[in-house]
Amino acid sequence: MTGKEAQQPEELPVVFVHRRPSFILPFGDHLRSQFHVLDPYESPEPYDSFLARHAPSIRALMTMGPTLVSAEFLDRLPVLELIVATSAGLDHIDLPACRSRGIVVTNASSAFAEDAADCAVGLLIDVLRRISAADRFVRGRMWPVKETYPLGFKLGGKRVGIVGLGSIGSEVAKRLSAFGCTIAYTARNKKQSVPIPFYANVRDLAANSDVLVLCCALTKETYHLVNKDVMVALGKEGVIINVGRGSLINEKELVQCLVGGEIGGAGLDVYENEPNVPKELFGLDNVVLSPHSAPATPESFEAVLQLTVGNLKAFFSNKPLVSVVSNE
Amino acid sequence: MADKEPQQPKELPIVLVHRLPSYKIPLDPSFRDQLRSQFHMLDPHESPEPYDSFLARHAPFIRVLMTIGYSPISAEFLERLPVLELIVATSAGLNHIDLPACWSRGIVVTNASLAFAEDVADCAVGLLIDVLRRISAADRFVRGRLWPVKENYPLGFKLGDKRVGIVGLGSIGSEVAKRLLAFGCTIAYTSRNKKQSVSFPFYANVRDLAANSDVLVLCCALTKETYHMINKDVMVALGKDGVIINVGRGSLINEKELLQCLVGGEMGGAGLDVYEIEPNVPKELFGLDNVVLSPHCAVMTPESFEALDQLIVVNLKAFFSNKPLVSVVSNE
Numbered sequence: 001m002t003g004k005e006a007q008q009p010e011e012l013p014v015v016f017v018h019r020r021p022s023f024i025l026p027f028g029d030h031l032r033s034q035f036h037v038l039d040p041y042e043s044p045e046p047y048d049s050f051l052a053r054h055a056p057s058i059r060a061l062m063t064m065g066p067t068l069v070s071a072e073f074l075d076r077l078p079v080l081e082l083i084v085a086t087s088a089g090l091d092h093i094d095l096p097a098c099r100s101r102g103i104v105v106t107n108a109s110s111a112f113a114e115d116a117a118d119c120a121v122g123l124l125i126d127v128l129r130r131i132s133a134a135d136r137f138v139r140g141r142m143w144p145v146k147e148t149y150p151l152g153f154k155l156g157g158k159r160v161g162i163v164g165l166g167s168i169g170s171e172v173a174k175r176l177s178a179f180g181c182t183i184a185y186t187a188r189n190k191k192q193s194v195p196i197p198f199y200a201n202v203r204d205l206a207a208n209s210d211v212l213v214l215c216c217a218l219t220k221e222t223y224h225l226v227n228k229d230v231m232v233a234l235g236k237e238g239v240i241i242n243v244g245r246g247s248l249i250n251e252k253e254l255v256q257c258l259v260g261g262e263i264g265g266a267g268l269d270v271y272e273n274e275p276n277v278p279k280e281l282f283g284l285d286n287v288v289l290s291p292h293s294a295p296a297t298p299e300s301f302e303a304v305l306q307l308t309v310g311n312l313k314a315f316f317s318n319k320p321l322v323s324v325v326s327n328e
Numbered sequence: 329m330a331d332k333e334p335q336q337p338k339e340l341p342i343v344l345v346h347r348l349p350s351y352k353i354p355l356d357p358s359f360r361d362q363l364r365s366q367f368h369m370l371d372p373h374e375s376p377e378p379y380d381s382f383l384a385r386h387a388p389f390i391r392v393l394m395t396i397g398y399s400p401i402s403a404e405f406l407e408r409l410p411v412l413e414l415i416v417a418t419s420a421g422l423n424h425i426d427l428p429a430c431w432s433r434g435i436v437v438t439n440a441s442l443a444f445a446e447d448v449a450d451c452a453v454g455l456l457i458d459v460l461r462r463i464s465a466a467d468r469f470v471r472g473r474l475w476p477v478k479e480n481y482p483l484g485f486k487l488g489d490k491r492v493g494i495v496g497l498g499s500i501g502s503e504v505a506k507r508l509l510a511f512g513c514t515i516a517y518t519s520r521n522k523k524q525s526v527s528f529p530f531y532a533n534v535r536d537l538a539a540n541s542d543v544l545v546l547c548c549a550l551t552k553e554t555y556h557m558i559n560k561d562v563m564v565a566l567g568k569d570g571v572i573i574n575v576g577r578g579s580l581i582n583e584k585e586l587l588q589c590l591v592g593g594e595m596g597g598a599g600l601d602v603y604e605i606e607p608n609v610p611k612e613l614f615g616l617d618n619v620v621l622s623p624h625c626a627v628m629t630p631e632s633f634e635a636l637d638q639l640i641v642v643n644l645k646a647f648f649s650n651k652p653l654v655s656v657v658s659n660e
Contacts (some may be wrong), residue, residue, distance in 0.1 A: 042590065118487045120513060122463050127452030129629075131622065132464040138621040139614045143607040149623045154631035155450045177512035179450060275475040284470045289470040291481045298460075299486035 007277050012036040014057045014315040016077075019064035027305045031062075035312060051076055060315055062086065062308060063093070082315050086297060086304050088112045088168065089245055090325060091218040106311050109167040111303035111322045117171030118296035120243045124176075125237050127289045128153045128296035132216035133285040136202025153237075156180030161209030163202055163225070164216025164244065165191060167323075172213050184208060187216070204224065206233040211241065218245035228253040237264035242292040246271040255280050258287060269294040342389050342468060342647040344409070345371040347396035349412060363623065367644060378541035383408055392416065392550040392647060393466075395425070399612065400499055403429035416640055419625065420444045420500065421577055423550040431659060440460040441499040441636035442655035444627040448502030451626035454577045455599025456508075456619045459571050460485045465617040485569075488512025493541030495534055495557070496548025496576065499655075504545050516540060519548070538565040543573065543637050549657075560585040575626045578603040584616050587612050590619060601626040 014042040015031065018037040031037050038058070040050045046233050063069060069083065071094045080103055085093065088109040098105050126132050129152035137149055160176050161186040162169045173183045173196065184197040186205045191198070199205040204226055206212055212234060216222055226240065226249040234240070240263065242249060251272040257263045258281065265286035274292055281287050311321050336570075365370055366379060370390070372382040390409050394416045406412065412435055417425065420441045430437050444622060451616070452457055458464050461484035469481055476599060492508050494501045494517040505528065507513045509643045516529040518537040523530070531537040534557055538544060548554055558572065558581040565573070584602045589595045590613065597618030606624055613619050643653050 010495055048628050114485055114488050114512065118457060119463075121511075122454065122457030125450060126463055126467075129451055129454055131451075131454050131458055131620065132467045134623055135458075135464045135466075135621050138609055138623050140616075143623045145608065149628070151624070151628045151630055154447055154629040156446050157631070160398060163483055163546065175507075175510045178507045179453075182448065277470055277475065282473075288463065290477045291466055291470050293461075293466060293481050293484070296481075296483050297486045298483055299489075301422050301483075 012040060013312070014054070015060070015079035015312055016054070016061045017064065018061050018069065023067070023242075024067045027308070029304060030274050030309060033311075034309065041106045046272045055079075060084065060312060062312070066092040069093040069098075070258075074103070076097065076099060083104070084311050086308055088116065089218060091245060095219075095325070102323065105278045106307075106321055107324045107325050107328065108295075108304045108307055108323065111307045112300050113167035113171045114260075114295040115300040116168045116215070116243050117175055117200065119269060120172050120215070120241050120267075120288065121175045122167075123241050123269065123290065124211060124213070124242075125155065125221070126242070126266045127265040127286060128155055130157075130285065132288050136285075157182075158210045159184065159208060160211045161199070162204040163183065163187075163205065163212060163248075165196070166192065166215065166217075167240050169213070172215060181211075188221075198232065203230050203233050206215060206230045206238070209234065210237065211239045214242040214244040214248050216244055216248065218247055223247055224250040226254070228257065231257045231263050234263060236262060239265045239267070240265070242266040243269045243301050246274065251278065252310050253289075257286055340366065340368040341512060341644075342392070343367045343369055343644060344386070344393045345369055345396065346393050346399050346401065347371075347373065348399045349373050349398060351355050351397040352437065355639070356637060357632070359641075362398075362637075362641050363644075365545060366641070375413065385487055385642070387411075387538045392644065394418070394644070398424040401425045401430075406430065406433060406435070414438070414653075416643050417657075418640065418650045420448065421463075421550060423577060428550075437651065437657045438639075438653050438655045439657050440627075440636050440639065441657075443504045443639045444632050445499035448547075448575050448626040449507055451622065452500075452504050452547070452573050454618050455573050455575075455601065455622065456543060456571065457487065459573070459597040459599045459618060460487055460490075460586045462619050463618065472586070476642040489514070490542045491540060492543045492545060493517065493518065493531070493534075493537040495519075495537065495544060495546045496527075496582075497526065497528070498547065498549075500549035500575070501545070503610050504547060507660045513543075520553075531559075535565050538562045540647070541566065542569065543546060543571045544579050546572070546574045548576055548580065553577055556582040558582065558586070560589065561587045561601075563595055566595065571595070571599070573599040575601045583610065590616060604653040 011049040013035050015037055016185055017037060021041045038054050040047045043050050055077055057178050059076050059079055061086045064086055076095055083103060083105045085107045088107055090107055135173060138212055156179055158181045160181045160183050165185040167188050186199045255278045260265060267288045269290040270292055277289055314321050370386055372379045375382050387409055391411055392414045393412060396418055406429055415437045417439045420439055422439055454520040466481055476512050484516055488511055490513045494512045494622060497517040500652050516533045520535050587610050601622040602624055609621055646653050
């Protein structure tokens with residue numbers, strides 16, 4: 001290790017790695033070849049002392065996983081200008097505090113968007129066409145016994161309401177259009193350049209949709225955005241797909257509606273209290289459960305690495321950043 | 329039933345309903361009414377008269393036949409209908425019909441592909457996403473309460489950039505291509521003949537297609553030529569990460585060799601809606617997480633059945649008014 005210290009001249013830009021101790025850095029080597037990586041958990045020095053000692057030189061920080069970045073933590077990094085997050089969701093970062101400090105935040109949406117969209121579409125086809133339920137039927141040796149299997153429903157013609165038309169929502173729209181679905185959306189603001197019908201709130205979107213696909217960020221405003229009102233507006237055959245954050249939905253009310261047959265089905269990749277999934281869902285054939293793996297492919301992890309390194313390099317050469325999270 | 333007879337004047341065009349006794353005409357009442365109000369539907373199994381006698385008596389007038397489900401039509405059966413000109417089939421697959429015998433008699437055959445194509449394509453794509461992204465396997469993982477225990481779930485693989493080889497670029501294959509393009513996949517195909525109006529790369533045989541693909545989607549008809557077209561050679565050419573999706577007919581694949589390759593880890597995975605001997609699914613598949621099993625229901629939505637009903641009525645009306653037919657199955 002001491003040999004490595006000599007190879008890391010202080011000329012290399014400093015990047016602080018902010019992670020939980022159990023979270024191993026997957027692309028450590030790639031980063032170390034281009035940056036002076038400061039990782040408090042790889043140092044024998046106590047965390048607080050390490051942080052205080054290096055703080056004056058920390059302009060850029062990379063977060064691994066959902067490690068909390070609070071306003072108090074930000075106070076300990078007085079010259080911080082950039083946070084490069086390696087996730088799409090940023091609900092673990094105090095964004096208002098960053099904004100008021102002028103700290104730029106980038107996320108990994110664009111690296112994950114296609115895979116998250118593929119998963120959302122896969123979950124929707126699965127719920128409508130009962131693919132996983134049919135697979136259980138066959139594996140349970142039921143096919144020779146009960147000759148027919150309940151019908152699924154056609155995708156084409158379904159009205160899909162996308163909640164949050166960012167990079168992930170746009171990729172979902174592109175895919176579902178090819179299946180003959182009609183698309184509408186809600187977002188914080190109408191996107192002027194987009195020719196898709198816009199609804200100012202999620203309840204109106206639900207009232208005019210057969211399917212809701214949740215692709216938006218979890219914030220104070222979007223917490224429990226999808227509640228019983230919205231589900232009733234969506235209707236008894238409505239389907240909800242969630243690849244955003246569990247708490248976008250009032251999970252208790254979702255379970256009630258599903259168990260009570262008040263909505264048609266759900267495909268969930270995220271839950272309010274992962275990895276705990278409400279047991280009532282295990283017996284339902286119109287629900288497909290995914291263990292928060294929508295973005296998880298080797299290809300997307302590679303893309304996140306490229307995105308992360310790319311943004312760090314751009315920052316230190318005063319070039320434009322990508323995947324910047326803004327307030328609109 | 330008796331007072332219905334006067335309402336079916338012999339002026340209505342005659343259509344023979346060809347079905348195994350166990351098959352029934354779809355029970356949708358509006359469809360039955362549509363048929364009965366426009367055509368004189370002859371159903372030998374609804375007559376007290378013995379089958380052979382009923383058929384022989386009506387044969388001189390039977391120009392059109394509607395076949396229900398997979399009721400077989402052999403060359404011998406065709407010989408009993410000397411003036412037959414049209415067979416309206418109610419399935420997409422026609423391997424139960426002696427097509428060469430039809431064509432040599434000049435009998436036109438229409439199928440249900442046009443009505444079913446979108447739903448079958450949706451299912452094929454759903455199976456592919458499921459295999460690549462392990463959706464059903466992950467669902468079992470969660471339902472088995474394993475998520476809190478084993479925190480990580482094996483990664484799936486990205487769809488975009490996958491090279492998808494479509495076997496049979498008919499109505500179903502075209503809908504599959506349209507959908508997978510939106511995911512960023514690249515498309516190539518094989519078919520009996522190259523399709524001049526199509527810009528996707530064409531391979532003359534399935535082995536070459538497999539060698540240049542990551543995924544094969546089987547959307548073609550089962551014929552003497554395509555029987556067991558997917559064999560061990562093709563699977564080896566596809567490669568260890570290769571995925572096969574079959575929404576055609578089970579016997580397009582040599583199922584025994586498929587099993588060997590899947591169990592032996594020589595293939596990446598498979599999504600199957602059809603099998604060689606339905607409803608028997610090889611038990612070796614039940615324990616595999618990279619296989620998704622569907623009980624021959626790719627077509628099964630209320631919407632596709634509705635579309636099929638319409639397609640049948642449209643074709644019957646068109647035939648009797650000398651108008652063009654749709655979803656005609658030809659030899660090319």
